[in-house]
Amino acid sequence: MNPLRIRWILFAGIAAAALAAGLYFGRQGVTAPSDPAAAAALAGLALPDPQGKEQRLDQWRGKVVVVNFWATWCAPCREEMPEFMKAQTEHGPKGLQFVGIAVDQADKVSQFADEIGLNYPTLVGGFGAMELSKSLGNSLMALPFTVVLDRKGAVAHTQLGILKPDKLDSIVKQLL
Amino acid sequence: MAAEPELLPAEQAFRFSARALDDRTLEARFTVADGYYLYRDKLKFAVEPEAAGVATPPLPPGKVKDDAFFGQVETFRGEVVAKLPLAKGTPGQSLVLVADSQGCADIGVCYPVNRQKVTVVLPAAGKGPGPVVEAHPRKKSWFK
Numbered sequence: 001m002n003p004l005r006i007r008w009i010l011f012a013g014i015a016a017a018a019l020a021a022g023l024y025f026g027r028q029g030v031t032a033p034s035d036p037a038a039a040a041a042l043a044g045l046a047l048p049d050p051q052g053k054e055q056r057l058d059q060w061r062g063k064v065v066v067v068n069f070w071a072t073w074c075a076p077c078r079e080e081m082p083e084f085m086k087a088q089t090e091h092g093p094k095g096l097q098f099v100g101i102a103v104d105q106a107d108k109v110s111q112f113a114d115e116i117g118l119n120y121p122t123l124v125g126g127f128g129a130m131e132l133s134k135s136l137g138n139s140l141m142a143l144p145f146t147v148v149l150d151r152k153g154a155v156a157h158t159q160l161g162i163l164k165p166d167k168l169d170s171i172v173k174q175l176l
Numbered sequence: 177m178a179a180e181p182e183l184l185p186a187e188q189a190f191r192f193s194a195r196a197l198d199d200r201t202l203e204a205r206f207t208v209a210d211g212y213y214l215y216r217d218k219l220k221f222a223v224e225p226e227a228a229g230v231a232t233p234p235l236p237p238g239k240v241k242d243d244a245f246f247g248q249v250e251t252f253r254g255e256v257v258a259k260l261p262l263a264k265g266t267p268g269q270s271l272v273l274v275a276d277s278q279g280c281a282d283i284g285v286c287y288p289v290n291r292q293k294v295t296v297v298l299p300a301a302g303k304g305p306g307p308v309v310e311a312h313p314r315k316k317s318w319f320k
Contacts, residue, residue, distance in 0.1 A: 071286070071288070072245065073278070073286070074286035075245075075280065075286065076280070076286060078245055079244075103288060112245065115245075127288075130288060140184075140185055140285075140287070141186075141288065142186075142281075142285045142287050143285065143286050143287075143288070160183070161283060161284045161285045162284045
């Protein structure tokens with residue numbers, strides 16, 4: 001077979017695989033299954049809070065932890081946070097802990113948290129936090145993205161887009 | 177895990193393309209998919225090499241949207257076209273136009289700032305516009 005022909009076959013093979021992948025992921029929609037190693041990376045994550053003090057996510061180990069990736073520039077993120085605050089108040093005593101990871105600047109995060117009287121901690125992550133959310137299933141790296149971890153730190157649910165109160169409630173109640 | 181909305185990757189939701197209108201002017205275009213919008217004040221353009229110096233003239237007005245936190249913000253839907261004058265351009269010169277954009281889907285998801293690049297060649301004086309170059313050509317174009 002001449003080299004040109006081989007190259008063509010190779011190209012066609014790669015193109016078909018890429019197209020198949022495109023169709024597959026296109027149809028799959030949004031969240032890919034999260035990688036168990038990513039859950040471990042999340043548990044061991046340390047990020048600064050808006051005051052610049054480093055916080056480790058494993059300080060909440062043993063609780064049901066809802067990690068919410070958000071940003072002040074993301075309107076739907078801001079929209080769902082008051083519901084998270086209510087859930088924190090209601091289920092906090094039973095072992096539920098919300099933790100925000102803002103893909104944003106510390107001063108903006110701090111200002112917004114004060115404005116709404118945020119009642120759970122939020123950390124400040126950069127693009128690295130976005131990459132981590134990708135490995136947890138946020139293949140489009142969009143916001144809001146929420147990961148619910150059970151008491152052992154395993155991923156129980158991931159959600160791209162607003163996590164509606166009734167859905168959140170039913171997920172959390174099973175885990176508490 | 178529950179069914180979730182189907183969403184496009186940022187570069188497909190906000191398709192960026194450009195062409196050189198002449199040796200001194202670039203035309204940048206965003207084609208925003210239905211159900212998505214871009215924030216007007218987050219659109220930024222730059223060229224490489226920097227010496228060519230692209231200016232971003234006032235963009236067309238967007239549609240005003242009330243945002244609880246930011247107040248009134250302007251957004252773009254459909255097509256957004258901006259003519260960008262160059263400070264210095266040479267016919268035949270190859271330039272990279274870099275566009276930063278940020279937008280959301282109506283379904284309730286936002287994308288972080290997305291950077292897209294296209295390489296355009298400046299046409300010779302009096303030769304008219306160069307071809308449209310897409311940052312992320314559609315897959316079907318492979319089979320043309």
